[in-house]
Amino acid sequence: MIKRLMFVVIMGLLTACQQQDDSLTVISLGGVHAKAQKVAFYKPFAEANDISIIGGSYTGGMAKIRSMIETKQIDWDVVQVETPNLIRGCSEGLFEPIDQLAIGNTKDFIKGNFSECGVGFFSWSIIIAYNIDKLSKTPKTWQDFWNVKDFPGNRGLQKTAMIAMEAALLADGVAPNNIYKVLATPEGIDRAFKKLDEIKPYIKWWEKGSQPLPMLLAGDVVMTTTFNGRGVIAQQEGKPVGLIWHNSFYDVDNFAIVKGSHHKELAEKFIAFAVSAEPQKEFSEYSSYGFVNNHTIPIINAELLKQLPNNPDTMQHSYKINANFWVEQGEPLEQRFNVWASQ
Numbered sequence: 001m002i003k004r005l006m007f008v009v010i011m012g013l014l015t016a017c018q019q020q021d022d023s024l025t026v027i028s029l030g031g032v033h034a035k036a037q038k039v040a041f042y043k044p045f046a047e048a049n050d051i052s053i054i055g056g057s058y059t060g061g062m063a064k065i066r067s068m069i070e071t072k073q074i075d076w077d078v079v080q081v082e083t084p085n086l087i088r089g090c091s092e093g094l095f096e097p098i099d100q101l102a103i104g105n106t107k108d109f110i111k112g113n114f115s116e117c118g119v120g121f122f123s124w125s126i127i128i129a130y131n132i133d134k135l136s137k138t139p140k141t142w143q144d145f146w147n148v149k150d151f152p153g154n155r156g157l158q159k160t161a162m163i164a165m166e167a168a169l170l171a172d173g174v175a176p177n178n179i180y181k182v183l184a185t186p187e188g189i190d191r192a193f194k195k196l197d198e199i200k201p202y203i204k205w206w207e208k209g210s211q212p213l214p215m216l217l218a219g220d221v222v223m224t225t226t227f228n229g230r231g232v233i234a235q236q237e238g239k240p241v242g243l244i245w246h247n248s249f250y251d252v253d254n255f256a257i258v259k260g261s262h263h264k265e266l267a268e269k270f271i272a273f274a275v276s277a278e279p280q281k282e283f284s285e286y287s288s289y290g291f292v293n294n295h296t297i298p299i300i301n302a303e304l305l306k307q308l309p310n311n312p313d314t315m316q317h318s319y320k321i322n323a324n325f326w327v328e329q330g331e332p333l334e335q336r337f338n339v340w341a342s343q
Contacts, residue, residue, distance in 0.1 A: 023052045024263055024270055026078045030057035032229065032287050033080070033122070033253070040282035041121075041274040048273075051266070060085060065094050065258055074260040077267045081118065083323035084330075086254045090117035096257040102268040103275065104293075110310070112320050113252060113275075113292050120252025121274050122283060123290035125228040125309040125318060126163050128244035129213065134222045142171040142247060145223055146195070148202055156212045156224025159205040161337035162326050163225065163249060168195035170247055180322045189333065193340060205341070216241065232288040232307045245314045251321040252292060284308060 026042065028034040034057055042053040056076075058064060062085060068074050081089065089095050095117035100106060106114050113120040130139050130151075139151050145167070148155075157164055166179050172195045174182050182188035204221050206212045212224040213234050228248070234241040255274065257267045273279060280291035281300045290309035291300070297310065305311055309318060326333075 036287035118254035153222030
């Protein structure tokens, strides 16, 4: 009888371990990204490795991850995080260090794609979209975004200091490579706010990525900042939308491994697969967002490439958002920006 009970217990433990070893939990930020991840990453990786991937989504906050680590109940393995939260979470010890050698050669990826605790798996840009039917001239620059005389009408702008401050300095003639150097000084901050004052009466704020294109198409604004994917999709749908890629800003969304994950090796294998050339191609073709692997360029649809941040011509005149700057100095800037915007 005792032997039989031990057999049942052992079989139960083996079954539990088997279930644990044969599954990976990947948590995304939802939206079109999650759909694209299922098609490009989850399904082919699960089939190739004879495992299951349990997908889920969250809002991007760190509270759930902190709670899992504090209670030692680690339910997630891989999680999608924006770069500022990746930096903060890494400094708090919420994520496992990434073995870059297990992922790939850093030279094969876009600049700044690897960090201590994360790997970028898709890129996005903030660009200017304009309503072709509402303007008699074609805008081309951030100076034109500020020029309400030659390009009359309201402007859509995300209600956050990040990008608004950088764009204001570009419009005021600061060289792109000097933006964060200027913005690190009190004089530079004042300069950005003074420039923002010029268009403040014309600004219509947006706070979610789903808002700016409807504002533009409804005629509430004639120009707006927007995420590139939404602008490209609008064009593909035949909407009267023009896009300005020159001096755009880009960043990546990252995969990180939750501290204490029971599947760290498998998680790194999944991330390595997700950022390899072919899955990156599939992801971009499904989502219209950018890829991070340079070897994707020769195999992706040439026409689509022209509409991605990875377009070599675009990359020459686009700049990575300095997430470290915003982590270290962003809080007082955001506070001042919110006060300014509310007045």
